[in-house]
Amino acid sequence: MPTYDYVCDGCGHAFELFQSMTDSVKKTCPECGKKKLRRLIGAGGAIMFKGSGFYKTDYRSESYKKGAAADSGGSGGSKPESGSKKPGSGEG
Secondary structure: OOOOEEOOOOOOOOOEOOOOOOOOOOOOOOOOOOOOOOEEOOOOOOOOOOOOOOOOOOOOOHHHHHHHHHHHHHHHOOOOOOOOOOOOOOOO
């Protein structure tokens, strides 16, 4: 059930009302009792992503994860050759 914003044009009282979409629009202000209440049009309930982040790999299937693990475990092309100097190693 959505939350609707209302404001009274008579006294300026503004409030939120949690009501069903099929309920009628309220007309009477709960503060002053005048029939000058109107419902505001809001931005609606947007999706809000909170947390450290969401990544495209968060919801991968198990078969994809197994295939990716097999691919990364079998390749050894990133090892440095023996005898090569590493930058910043303090040699020479």
